[in-house]
Amino acid sequence: METIRAAVSHGVGEPLVIEQIQLSPPGDNQLRIQIEAVAICHSDITFIDGGWDCPFPAVFGHEAVGRVTVAGPGTKTPVGTRVLVTLIRSCGTCPTCSSGDRVHCEDPRDHMNGVIQTMEGQPIFHAMNCAAFAEAVVVHESQTAPIPESISVAGAATMACGGITGIGSAVNTAKVRPGETVVVIGAGGVGLNAIQGAYIAGAARIVAVDMVESKLDDAQAFGATDGILASGPSPWRRLRRIAPRGADVVLVTVGAPVAYDTAPKYLGVGGRIAVVGMPHQDATATYSPMNFGYAGHQMLGSLMGDTVLSRDIPWMVDLHGQGRLKVEEMVSKTWSLEQINEAIADTRTGAARRNVILL
Ligand SMILES: [Zn+2]
Ligand SMILES: [Zn+2]
Incomplete structure (x- = not known):
């Protein structure tokens, strides 16, 4: 001891x-x-x-x-x-x-x-x-x-949860494909990394959704193509102006239950939601189960971005070295x-x- x-x-x-x-x-x-x-x-x-x-x-x-x-x-x-x-x-x-x-x-x-x-x-x-x-x-x-010395000590620390959780939610859990429309709810530490993950995976449209205008500006610096301020009424309706078919993927990166209530409303046919943020243990969400069957929606749990450290950290380090992360x-x-x-x-x-x- x-x-x-x-x-x-x-x-x-x-x-x-x-x-x-x-x-x-x-x-x-x-x-x-x-x-x-x-x-x-x-x-x-x-x-x-x-x-x-x-x-x-x-x-x-x-x-x-x-x-x-x-x-x-x-x-x-x-x-x-x-x-x-x-x-x-x-x-x-x-x-x-x-x-x-x-x-x-x-x-x-x-x-x-x-x-x-x-x-x-x-x-x-x-x-x-x-x-x-x-x-x-x-x-x-x-x-x-x-982790190499080329990454600053404070920066490297952020990779150990927020980085891998966000990037992995797009790349590993939702398996974003080139050309897809990805909505990221929450543009905080995990959300910005989810945006980077969707960008790396080749998403055509990456739409950040947040309650704070300045965070939508942040999101664009990390690769978001569009932003929707969630504080207004029915923010999911505004997605249809950007992507008429709706989202292929919604990454919910916050723990607030209301984000889970609204996530399915952004989905297009066959779309999938990744549950990334971690709500409190007593929190519940409400949505129409009918749509999951009728529209072929899926809900995927994403713990720590389904990261495999020995597989994922080396390529993340490499992308950082190239200025791509x-x-x-x-x-x-x-x-x-x-x-x-x-x-x-x-x-x-x-x-x-x-x-x-x-x-
Ligand atoms: Zn954490
Ligand atoms: Zn084991």
Whole structure:
């Protein structure tokens, strides 16, 4: 056990407290990583606000970059490697992993008797397999991917959740084809990456939908061809002026239930919706099931963009190097660990692309 500093949550809605906790050395197939940057994701805030049940105390944070300092038995990543740290943990051998689906690994894990505990030896909830609001983490090697120095530390952190979730929702989940019309609801950190994903996949029209005018301007800088302000009446009707057949794909990148109520209204015949944003656990949506049968609509779940890290990170890094993928542009502002509550408050406003804590 070693002592590190972490931002610990002690209860729903309470501010995080920077304090010392204990971190175990890496076991089989685990790496110890010194965290250099961790971004704040709306999923962290959903847990902090009680939108998803979890025990406390807890350490959140799952969108990070750092350097391997200790490699546990059975790992292949050399000490010193700069890596992304994400929540996607895959054993590689369960039926789900074996089928190529790495985000839904069924290997059981114990988040309360994991690698972190209080200085008194009491359990701390190891949130999302990461607990990266901390100076260091111990994670399964499958949760990491090498990331070159050519990507800034803050930018690289944003790839670990917002980047892969958005890009992957278009490329992996919805499998956008050249010429398709793609509607992206929400032009925040995940939405802008979904727009980039649709652009990379060759969508003919990429229509951003948001409640805030300035975010529609942002969306165009990331590849959107059109914008629809959702604050007006029946915004889906305006899509028919841009794409008379309606959308082939709607990527819902926000957690607000109303976005799920309205998503099917944008669809054309045979269209598909990807559920990308993560609503609170008690949220429900309402839509006409008849249309799904009659018009051949589909609804697809998209967890972490159905990313396979070893397959997807290398091409994303390559596109970034060619100037074809925006990464650094995702960072709104950087903060110190001591400022984490301010950074969370700023993220809650919805104005930020990504706030990143630098350690
Ligand atoms: Zn996230
Ligand atoms: Zn598995």
